[in-house]
Structure formats: structure tokens, C-alpha cells
Amino acid sequence: MSGLAVRRCSNVLATLFGSTNAAVASLLLLGMAIWSAIPVIRWALLDAVWHGAPADCRPGGACWAYVWAKLSFFLFGFYPADLHWRAALATVLLLTALSSVLLPWFWNWMLLGACAGMYASALVLLSGGFGLPTVDSEAWGGLPLMLLLTTTGLGLGLPAGVVLALARRSRAPALRWPATALIELARGVPFISVLFMASLLVPLIIPGGLTPGKLVRAELAFALVAAAFIAEVLRGGLQAVSQGQSEGAAALGLDRFHALRLVILPQAFRIAIPGLANTAVVFLKDTSLVLVVGLTDPIGAVNAAAQDGQWLGHELEGYLFAACLYLILGLSLGCYAGWLEHELRSETH
Amino acid sequence: MMSRRAVHVQRTEHDMPATNGGLTVVCRRVVVAAAIAITCVLVVSAVGSALSARHMNGGFSFLLRPAGVSIPDGWIADVPSDSFLRLIAAGLANTANLALATIPLATCLGLVVGLARLSTNPVASILAAAYVGLFRTTPALLQILIWAALLLQLPSMRSAVSLGDLIFVSQRGLQFPIVVVRDDVSALSMVLGAGAAYVCLSRASLSRIVRLAAGLLAAIAIAWATSAFALERPIRQGLRFEGGGSVSPEFLAVMLGLVFYFGAFIAETVRSSIRSVPYSQTEAAISLGLSRLRALQLVVLPQACRAAIPPLTIQFSSIVKSTSLATVVGYPELFWTIGATVNATGRAPESVLIMMGAYLTLTLLVAGVMELANRHLLRQTVP
Numbered sequence: 150m151s152g153l154a155v156r157r158c159s160n161v162l163a164t165l166f167g168s169t170n171a172a173v174a175s176l177l178l179l180g181m182a183i184w185s186a187i188p189v190i191r192w193a194l195l196d197a198v199w200h201g202a203p204a205d206c207r208p209g210g211a212c213w214a215y216v217w218a219k220l221s222f223f224l225f226g227f228y229p230a231d232l233h234w235r236a237a238l239a240t241v242l243l244l245t246a247l248s249s250v251l252l253p254w255f256w257n258w259m260l261l262g263a264c265a266g267m268y269a270s271a272l273v274l275l276s277g278g279f280g281l282p283t284v285d286s287e288a289w290g291g292l293p294l295m296l297l298l299t300t301t302g303l304g305l306g307l308p309a310g311v312v313l314a315l316a317r318r319s320r321a322p323a324l325r326w327p328a329t330a331l332i333e334l335a336r337g338v339p340f341i342s343v344l345f346m347a348s349l350l351v352p353l354i355i356p357g358g359l360t361p362g363k364l365v366r367a368e369l370a371f372a373l374v375a376a377a378f379i380a381e382v383l384r385g386g387l388q389a390v391s392q393g394q395s396e397g398a399a400a401l402g403l404d405r406f407h408a409l410r411l412v413i414l415p416q417a418f419r420i421a422i423p424g425l426a427n428t429a430v431v432f433l434k435d436t437s438l439v440l441v442v443g444l445t446d447p448i449g450a451v452n453a454a455a456q457d458g459q460w461l462g463h464e465l466e467g468y469l470f471a472a473c474l475y476l477i478l479g480l481s482l483g484c485y486a487g488w489l490e491h492e493l494r495s496e497t498h
Numbered sequence: 499m500m501s502r503r504a505v506h507v508q509r510t511e512h513d514m515p516a517t518n519g520g521l522t523v524v525c526r527r528v529v530v531a532a533a534i535a536i537t538c539v540l541v542v543s544a545v546g547s548a549l550s551a552r553h554m555n556g557g558f559s560f561l562l563r564p565a566g567v568s569i570p571d572g573w574i575a576d577v578p579s580d581s582f583l584r585l586i587a588a589g590l591a592n593t594a595n596l597a598l599a600t601i602p603l604a605t606c607l608g609l610v611v612g613l614a615r616l617s618t619n620p621v622a623s624i625l626a627a628a629y630v631g632l633f634r635t636t637p638a639l640l641q642i643l644i645w646a647a648l649l650l651q652l653p654s655m656r657s658a659v660s661l662g663d664l665i666f667v668s669q670r671g672l673q674f675p676i677v678v679v680r681d682d683v684s685a686l687s688m689v690l691g692a693g694a695a696y697v698c699l700s701r702a703s704l705s706r707i708v709r710l711a712a713g714l715l716a717a718i719a720i721a722w723a724t725s726a727f728a729l730e731r732p733i734r735q736g737l738r739f740e741g742g743g744s745v746s747p748e749f750l751a752v753m754l755g756l757v758f759y760f761g762a763f764i765a766e767t768v769r770s771s772i773r774s775v776p777y778s779q780t781e782a783a784i785s786l787g788l789s790r791l792r793a794l795q796l797v798v799l800p801q802a803c804r805a806a807i808p809p810l811t812i813q814f815s816s817i818v819k820s821t822s823l824a825t826v827v828g829y830p831e832l833f834w835t836i837g838a839t840v841n842a843t844g845r846a847p848e849s850v851l852i853m854m855g856a857y858l859t860l861t862l863l864v865a866g867v868m869e870l871a872n873r874h875l876l877r878q879t880v881p
Contacts, residue, residue, distance in 0.1 A: 323531030479635035
């Protein structure tokens with residue numbers, strides 16, 4: 150055991166310092182890394198203040214006491230403080246719904262029903278009704294809002310994306326041209342502008358008192374862009390399914406719809422899953438853009454908290470906390486995507 | 499005797515049997531087309547009637563009204579009395595400015611980090627992997643906000659950090675010296691002299707680099723002799739800097755945020771495109787006697803460039819689209835100016851139409867330029 154360790158160490162050392170070039174490069178890089186890390190570590194850890202009042206924070210060190218004081222605001226936004234348990238429960242339900250969709254062994258109709266049930270109960274918890282005091286959707290914020298937007302956007306965008314992908318590949322120009330136009334439009338324009346467009350134009354299309362609130366408009370914009378990106382990923386998957394599959398399905402007597410449902414789409418999905426997982430990670434990050442239309446996602450909450458008169462000048466600590474939040478979610482989702490790709494590849498070969 | 503000819507089956511999409519018969523297919527397509535057309539007509543008429551109910555029918559003439567908003571810096575300066583059209587044009591110019599500044603820097607950073615990630619040195623590859631993992635997972639908006647918060651810590655103008663009194667970094671942004679043409683005639687003669695030197699030397703069979711160097715020397719000599727150019731340095735005057743070029747802290751925050759964010763994505767693109775070149779190429783190059791570095795430069799990178807162009811096109815289009823995030827820090831680019839226009843005039847649909855058209859045009863431009871680069875690369879390499 151120790152022999153192996155010694156051999157590994159000597160291998161690493163040989164690579165690092167074997168030749169003159171390598172030694173110089175290693176020393177230079179290590180030196181640069183340590184030189185730039187020292188002030189950061191000193192600011193973030195050594196000189197930092199971990200608990201206390203606003204007066205305890207020194208200018209040379211990070212003020213993590215600010216993060217502790219504002220933690221519930223960062224996580225739940227403007228949601229009423231005494232009802233935070235509902236928001237926390239809704240977050241847990243949404244996380245469970247999202248993660249149960251991710252495991253291939255669970256994919257059947259019961260799972261869809263369970264996810265729909267969890268999503269509906271999360272909505273009820275957040276909004277009220279059924280004996281619970283109501284909370285207007287404008288007050289929802291933070292982590293539940295981010296997960297709600299991701300779930301709704303991807304949940305609506307997936308079937309719409311399938312339809313768009315099939316329409317784009319169809320032989321009828323009446324289907325192909327609008328689908329291509331819609332996909333290229335939704336992908337060629339910045340996401341912020343689609344959000345902006347939805348929040349401005351939806352009240353014009355749907356008149357009067359039925360006008361949906363900010364959250365619904367943002368979700369519509371999300372679903373549209375998600376559908377376009379998912380359609381492109383699925384198009385790649387559909388192209389990768391060989392022609393022989395559709396010919397074989399036709400030879401078995403299946404009509405187009407059943408051929409798609411039973412033969413082609415499952416294989417296309419299997420091929421497209423790494424791309425879909427990547428799209429999900431991208432959309433999780435893009436939920437941060439809703440602060441432009443006035444919704445309070447974690448970054449919006451951090452921005453709002455920085456205006457507090459008692460704790461001025463500590464935006465950086467708030468942003469770093471939000472960065473940690475996104476890092477945890479994004480890295481775990483990314484690791485999962487890599488694992489899934491590995492799993493599926495080893496299954497098919 | 500029958501000749502045995504291989505029967506070549508042409509696979510066209512029309513070979514797919516239409517199981518229901520031709521007429522049904524045509525009817526189905528007509529119904530679908532009619533449904534889509536009716537939906538579009540309904541939506542457009544709904545929007546139109548909603549607009550006329552609010553008396554917002556006026557076409558695009560609102561663009562000629564004075565805007566009342568000013569954009570002091572940038573390629574197109576804009577004062578409050580200028581029209582909305584000029585305001586939007588100034589925003590578009592700022593977007594192009596930001597994109598043109600970000601794309602080369604992000605590509606260089608991505609190239610360096612991608613190569614470091616592939617290197618055999620564990621320190622380099624671990625550092626590069628940490629950078630990519632960190633900067634790819636956090637949203638671009640958050641990174642821009644963090645850079646803006648960091649740039650707020652810069653010293654005030656009075657105690658600005660200066661590099662040899664030429665470059666100043668302070669809360670007012672970055673001030674740097676620029677080259678100003680003092681005398682048009684001398685500048686023109688400089689360019690002509692350089693061109694003449696280049697062309698004359700092409701008679702002699704000298705390499706292109708020698709000819710370019712000679713042309714450059716001729717240009718510098720003429721410029722120095724006639725003092726056609728002058729270096730304008732920023733000079734502190736009270737609360738401002740006079741002269742020289744400057745870049746606002748908002749521009750810096752957005753540029754740094756986008757460069758580091760897209761640098762991580764481009765690093766992954768570089769890594770995957772270099773790995774797509776078969777290892778046998780490197781082995782063959784090394785067996786020919788090239789060092790690893792020369793093998794990389796002469797054999798692997800040219801082939802990797804071809805594979806890298808489609809994903810790089812996507813990254814560059816994303817950079818152009820992500821310049822819209824500058825709204826959050828207050829840099830007046832296209833999205834910000836459109837927002838100001840909608841706020842001032844209330845003409846949402848027309849402004850949104852202009853904005854979408856502008857971004858689609860920019861994305862098409864990027865795709866077109868990359869396609870030209872692709873053709874140029876394909877022509878150079880032997881298939």
C-alpha cells in the first residue's frame with residue numbers, strides 16, 4: 150500500500166519537476182496561485198467576522214454576520230416571515246419532484262402523476278387557499294421561486310419542444326417554416342429581451358382583468374425559450390436515430406403517431422439526454438435574469454438586502470453567498486449529467 | 499447474360515410509405531396550415547385592437563421625437579435633444595463596442611485555459627479545471643455584479659492608481675492614452691509609403707514577414723519624421739480627466755464578467771476540439787521529429803480549428819446576446835435604450851420589434867463572419 154503511494158508520489162513529482170521547463174512552469178504557476186490566494190483567504194476567512202452586529206464588521210475582512218442575519222431573506226425573498234415554513238416545505242417538494250425526474254429507473258406514468266401532485270401541492274403551499282392564509286404571487290421569492298420557474302419552464306417546455314422538433318423535421322412546409330422561425334427567433338434573441346417582451350406584450354394580448362401576473366408572464370417566456378432549446382437538442386437526437394427504425398415500425402403496421410411514441414422518440418430521448426441535462430443546468434442559471442422584470446430570485450433578494458441602511462457596503466458577501474448557492478446546485482446537476490451520460494453509454498454498448 | 503449491377507437504392511424521404519393514402523395527407527396538411535394561419539391572424543388582430551383601444555397606433559414616427567436621455571460616452575454620443583432613433587443607434591453602437599472588446603479577450607483566455615487543461619502538468623490542469631468549474635456554473639449576471647462590487651473598491655479619482663502616468667485606474671474607470679492624427683496629409687503619406695515599401699520588396703523574393711517588417715519600419719520612419727501622430731495622454735483636471743481615451747467602470751465590470759464567464763465555455767470548446775483530433779496525428783508528428791509544442795502548433799491546432807468553428811459561433815453569438823446583461827449595472831447598450839424608449843413613449847410592440855430585429859441582425863452577422871472564416875480554413879487545408 151505504501152509502496153503504491155510512494156510510486157504515485159514519485160510519478161507526480163517527476164511530472165511536475167522532471168524537466169527544466171516543467172519545473173519552471175510548475176513553480177511559476179504554484180507561486181502565482183498562492184500569491185493571489187493569500188489576500189482572498191485573509192479577507193474571507195482570517196479577518197472575517199462570523200457573528201455579531203453591524204458595528205462589529207471591520208473594513209478589511211468579510212462580514213459573514215451580514216449573511217447570517219439576512220439568510221432567511223436571501224432564501225425566501227419577501228415571503229411573510231411567519232409563513233416561511235410553507236415556503237421551505239414547497240422548496241423541499243419541488244426539489245424532490247426535480248430529482249425524481251432525473252433517475253431513469255423511475256420513468257413511468259406513476260412518476261409523472263407523483264411529480265404533478267408534488268408540483269400542485271408546492272403551488273398550494275406557496276399561494277395559500279384551502280384554509281391557509283393567501284400570499285400573493287408577487288411576494289414569492291428566493292429559492293422556491295427559482296425552483297418553481299425551472300420546473301414550470303422545463304415542464305411546459307419539454308412537450309412543446311417535442312412538438313416543435315417534430316414540426317421542424319416534418320415534410321409539410323406549413324409546419325416546418327413556422328417551427329423554424331419560432332425556434333430561430335427564440336434562440337437568436339437574448340433571454341432578457343424575451344422576458345421583457347412577455348411582460349410587456351402579454352397584457353396587450355390578454356385583455357383586462359384576466360391579465361396574468363408577473364410570475365405567469367415570466368413562466369411563459371421561460372417555457373417558450375426552453376421549448377426552442379429543447380427542440381434543437383431533440384432534433385439532434387431525432388437525426389441520430391437511424392432511418393431503418395421508422396421503416397421497421399412502418400413494416401410492423403404502426404401508423405406515424407404510434408411509430409413516434411413507441412419506437413423513435415424513446416431512442417431519440419436516450420441519445421439527447423446529456424444535451425437535455427446541460428440545457429437544464431443552463432436554465433437553472435438563467436432563472437437569475439427574472440430580477441430584470443421585478444421578481445425576487447436569490448440575486449434579486451441579495452440586491453434588495455444590500456439596500457438595508459444598517460448593513461451598507463456588504464454586497465460582495467451577499468453575492469458570494471448567492472454564488473455558493475448556484476455552485477452547489479449547478480455542480481451537483483452537472484455531476485449528475487456526467488454520471489447519466491456514462492450510465493446510458495455503458496447501457497447501450 | 500445479365501450483367502450483375504449493384505442495385506443502388508436511393509433513399510429519399512418519399513420512400514417512407516404514407517400509410518393513409520395521398521389525399522388524406524394533403525387534407526391533413528391543409529387543415530394544419532389553415533389552423534396555424536388562423537391562430538396568427540387572431541393574435542395579430544388581438545394585439546392590433548388592443549393597441550388601437552389604447553390609441554397607440556402611430557407607426558414608427560415616435561422615433562423622431564427628442565429623447566431627453568443622454569449617453570455621454572461611446573462611438574455615437576447622444577444628447578437629450580437627439581431623437582429616439584439616435585438613442586437606439588447609440589445603444590447599438592455600445593453593444594457592438596462591448597461585443598468587439600469581449601470576444602478577442604474571451605477567446606485568448608479560453609485558448610490558454612483550454613490548453614492548460616490538456617497539459618500534462620498537474621498544477622496547470624487542476625488550476626484550469628477549477629477555473630472552468632467555478633466560472634461555468636455561476637450565472638453571468640452574478641459574475642457581472644460581483645465584478646461591479648469589486649470595482650467599487652477602487653480608489654477615488656484623486657488617489658488613482660497610475661502606470662507611469664499614462665494609464666489611470668480609479669472609480670471613474672480606466673483612462674488610457676490614445677493616438678491622435680495631427681496632420682491628415684502626413685498620415686496619408688505614411689500609409690502610402692508603407693504600402694510602397696511592401697509592394698517594392700515583393701519583387702525580391704523575401705518572406706512575407708520581412709516585407710511586413712520593412713513596411714512597418716517605413717511607416718514609423720515617416721510618422722516620426724513628419725510627426726503625423728501624437729500621443730494624447732489623460733491629464734487630471736479638477737474632478738475629471740481631460741484628453742485620452744476612457745472606459746467607464748460599468749463597461750469594465752460587464753467586460754470582465756463576460757470575458758471570465760465565456761472564457762470558461764471557450765476553454766471547454768477548445769479542449770473538446772483538440773481532443774477530437776485523433777491522437778495518431780500527434781504520434782505521427784512526434785515520429786517525424788517535431789517537439790510536442792511544434793506538433794501542437796503545426797499539426798493539431800489547424801485541424802482543431804476546423805472542428806471548433808461551429809461551437810465557437812454559438813459562443814460568440816451568446817456573447818453578443820449577453821451584452822444585454824449590462825442593463826443591470828446601468829451601461830447604456832441596446833436593451834437599456836429600448837427600455838428607456840418604452841418607458842418614455844409607451845410604444846412597447848414597435849420598440850420590441852426594433853430590438854428583436856437588431857439582435858437577430860447582430861447574431862446573423864456573427865454567424866456570417868464565422869462562416870467566412872470557416873470557408874477560408876477549408877480552402878487552406880488539403881481535404
